[in-house]
Amino acid sequence: MSNKKAPEQVTDRLFATERNPEDFRFDASVARVFPDMIRRSVPGYTTIIPMIEVITEQYVQPGTHCYDLGCSLGASTLAMRHGIPHPDCTLVGVDNSEAMIERCEHYVALDDHDLPVTLRCEDILTTELSTASVTTLNFTLQFVPPAERLSLLTRIGQATVPGGVLILSEKIRFGSDTEQAVQTHLHHEFKRANGYSDLEISQKRAAIENVMIPETLADHKARLEQAGFDQVLVWYQCFNFVSMLAIKAP
Numbered sequence: 001m002s003n004k005k006a007p008e009q010v011t012d013r014l015f016a017t018e019r020n021p022e023d024f025r026f027d028a029s030v031a032r033v034f035p036d037m038i039r040r041s042v043p044g045y046t047t048i049i050p051m052i053e054v055i056t057e058q059y060v061q062p063g064t065h066c067y068d069l070g071c072s073l074g075a076s077t078l079a080m081r082h083g084i085p086h087p088d089c090t091l092v093g094v095d096n097s098e099a100m101i102e103r104c105e106h107y108v109a110l111d112d113h114d115l116p117v118t119l120r121c122e123d124i125l126t127t128e129l130s131t132a133s134v135t136t137l138n139f140t141l142q143f144v145p146p147a148e149r150l151s152l153l154t155r156i157g158q159a160t161v162p163g164g165v166l167i168l169s170e171k172i173r174f175g176s177d178t179e180q181a182v183q184t185h186l187h188h189e190f191k192r193a194n195g196y197s198d199l200e201i202s203q204k205r206a207a208i209e210n211v212m213i214p215e216t217l218a219d220h221k222a223r224l225e226q227a228g229f230d231q232v233l234v235w236y237q238c239f240n241f242v243s244m245l246a247i248k249a250p
Ligand SMILES: Nc1ncnc2c1ncn2[C@@H]1O[C@H](C[S@+](CC[C@H]([NH3+])C(=O)[O-])CC(=O)[O-])[C@@H](O)[C@H]1O
Pocket: 026, 038, 069, 070, 071, 072, 073, 074, 075, 076, 077, 094, 095, 096, 097, 100, 122, 123, 124, 125, 137, 138, 139, 140, 143, 144
């Protein structure tokens, strides 16, 4: 029997007190505060989520699969769900964090909608992909080791049907050191405006340094084309956070 009680809203204070330097992991303590953490940390996140519904509605094809890779608590998965008008589509959310998938199941159960959602606690590098019309990587590729990124995107490209798309959102870095400095500063000011202290900002920065590796927009575009996508465009940018749409020709 599913527990239909809404998960409690918890403020992210994970980095508020001095802690030993340790690499960031998507464990139970992160899953618990995740909705608050991502909203206060990622400029544009609260705009991108509803737009994923709009984009999905535009590109979804009947009888295909839609994948949300690195679904966390299912915010992007549920946006895709609301954009899919075809009852014969299969929507799949994949995440390799047990703590995330467990909580995601509750959010999916609370969302009153007919289209079933299949959740897989699996590595996106090996999860099975086929006949996909819409695939989403909403701030997930940045956590995949750079050496594995081309083969993942190539598998997605091969699984994507003609006219299908990949929505790819990422924190990016800039080729110009001066632009990198300005955009990073503005991102930190965004976090400060959302109530994070200097200690929280600097401890979080150290924790994600080795596990979240941003690349330039040029790197992303070139690799998406190599992976079999015919058109790549940026549909959203706020500071150093962007969302791209990679389209396979019909
Ligand atoms: N190899 C992997 N296999 C499976 N999952 C992975 C892997 N690497 C990382 N993850 C998962 O990717 C998710 C990234 S968060 C996505 C937000 C969501 N899309 C949202 O729209 O709210 C983004 C962020 O925290 O900035 C985490 O849940 C990881 O466990």
